[in-house]
Amino acid sequence: MTYRPNLVRRTPFPDSVSRAVVTPLQPSVVYSSPDPDALDDQYEGRAKGYTYGREGHPNADVLAQMIDRLEGGEGGIVTGSGMSAVTATLLGLLSAGDHIVGGNQLYGRSLRMLTRDLPRWGITATLADPTDVAAMEAAITPDTRLLLVEVVSNPTLRIADMAGIERLARERGLILVVDNTFTTPYGYPAFVKGADVVIHSVTKLLAGHSDVTLGYILARDPAQRTAIYDTFVTLGLTPSPWDCWMAERGLYSFDMRFERAQTNAAALAEAVADHPAIAAVIYPGRADHPDHARARTLLGGQFGNMLSFRLHGGREAANALTRAAPQIAFAPTLGDIGTTLSHPASSSHRGLTEEGRAELGITEGFFRVSVGCEPIDLLRSDIIRALDAVAKG
Numbered sequence: 001m002t003y004r005p006n007l008v009r010r011t012p013f014p015d016s017v018s019r020a021v022v023t024p025l026q027p028s029v030v031y032s033s034p035d036p037d038a039l040d041d042q043y044e045g046r047a048k049g050y051t052y053g054r055e056g057h058p059n060a061d062v063l064a065q066m067i068d069r070l071e072g073g074e075g076g077i078v079t080g081s082g083m084s085a086v087t088a089t090l091l092g093l094l095s096a097g098d099h100i101v102g103g104n105q106l107y108g109r110s111l112r113m114l115t116r117d118l119p120r121w122g123i124t125a126t127l128a129d130p131t132d133v134a135a136m137e138a139a140i141t142p143d144t145r146l147l148l149v150e151v152v153s154n155p156t157l158r159i160a161d162m163a164g165i166e167r168l169a170r171e172r173g174l175i176l177v178v179d180n181t182f183t184t185p186y187g188y189p190a191f192v193k194g195a196d197v198v199i200h201s202v203t204k205l206l207a208g209h210s211d212v213t214l215g216y217i218l219a220r221d222p223a224q225r226t227a228i229y230d231t232f233v234t235l236g237l238t239p240s241p242w243d244c245w246m247a248e249r250g251l252y253s254f255d256m257r258f259e260r261a262q263t264n265a266a267a268l269a270e271a272v273a274d275h276p277a278i279a280a281v282i283y284p285g286r287a288d289h290p291d292h293a294r295a296r297t298l299l300g301g302q303f304g305n306m307l308s309f310r311l312h313g314g315r316e317a318a319n320a321l322t323r324a325a326p327q328i329a330f331a332p333t334l335g336d337i338g339t340t341l342s343h344p345a346s347s348s349h350r351g352l353t354e355e356g357r358a359e360l361g362i363t364e365g366f367f368r369v370s371v372g373c374e375p376i377d378l379l380r381s382d383i384i385r386a387l388d389a390v391a392k393g
């Protein structure tokens with residue numbers, strides 16, 4: 001027989017006295033320990049070490065620590081998607097018989113979870129307007145355990161009464177969970193302000209390049225953190241090491257991207273406000289926004305990178321706009337480095353009836369813009385050119 005080396009045996013990673021500058025990518029799912037005693041030490045917390053990828057891995061921990069620093073906490077958990085962060089939090093903290101009060105304009109899948117999935121497991125929810133703390137309070141029942149809110153609603157960009165909601169949660173002994181995806185800790189430091197649990201879809205602004213799907217959970221109370229973590233491990237909501245590595249890379253420029261995108265959004269809101277194709281601009285930085293005063297005190301001196309507008313006309317005007325702006329991705333997401341346009345009537349809010357959408361002010365001519373980091377002159381001229389095409393008909 002010809003000579004065959006043992007290719008199954010792994011080749012040791014080369015030693016180096018100098019260290020890599022970049023975080024190594026560690027895709028290993030399993031970790032080998034010297035002996036069962038050492039494994040005992042790890043599981044009992046006497047020694048630090050990884051065991052199995054679903055329970056945690058170094059690339060997730062590096063990313064978690066970076067987002068921890070942004071939110072001002074520690075012990076964050078990175079999960080495989082924003083929705084898995086919502087799922088682990090709610091299923092970890094609630095039991096059959098419990099009740100939630102949720103914002104009435106939460107992210108679409110979160111709304112579905114509250115109204116259609118959780119009830120199958122005996123957990124009920126009431127939706128209420130988070131811009132009106134009295135409405136939130138009126139929705140509380142003796143079984144209510146938790147409040148779930150987003151600071152800025154999608155796509156109408158209403159600003160929740162966070163100070164009122166934080167006070168309400170404290171007074172009534174409820175767990176306050178804030179999905180801080182839209183605002184990010186720079187727009188609103190939800191954890192520092194007193195939320196018990198903060199959730200992110202890292203997929204959006206934090207990772208920032210539309211190439212990973214990830215979530216994040218930060219819990220203040222150690223018992224709550226453990227309950228959420230155990231649910232996360234049991235349900236297998238593990239993030240991929242590669243995605244964590246990519247998101248870490250994206251996060252290094254988050255500060256600059258968010259700053260630039262917010263400045264661009266403010267400039268764009270001004271530029272389109274008086275355009276003849278536009279019936280209304282919705283932007284928290286404008287004096288005509290219903291929550292402008294609250295946005296000024298809440299949003300860290302800027303007003304976010306999201307802006308919405310309503311075109312005169314219906315679906316035809318909407319089709320004309322996206323066709324006339326091929327440089328701007330027409331895509332149902334947000335937080336990308338580039339500007340994206342979304343059309344709630346045909347995407348996020350298509351499950352609602354026309355009347356349901358009308359109640360929220362979402363017409364066929366309604367667009368949400370996630371403003372990106374393009375040079376503002378180019379972005380402005382692309383959008384104005386598209387609006388001109390809509391106005392011409």
Ligand SMILES: *Cc1c(COP(=O)(O)O)cnc(C)c1O
Nearest residue numbers: 081082083107179181201203214
């Ligand atoms: C996108 C989004 C989610 C869900 O995140 P995924 O990463 O897509 O699972 C949750 N909440 C908000 C506010 C979002 O925008």
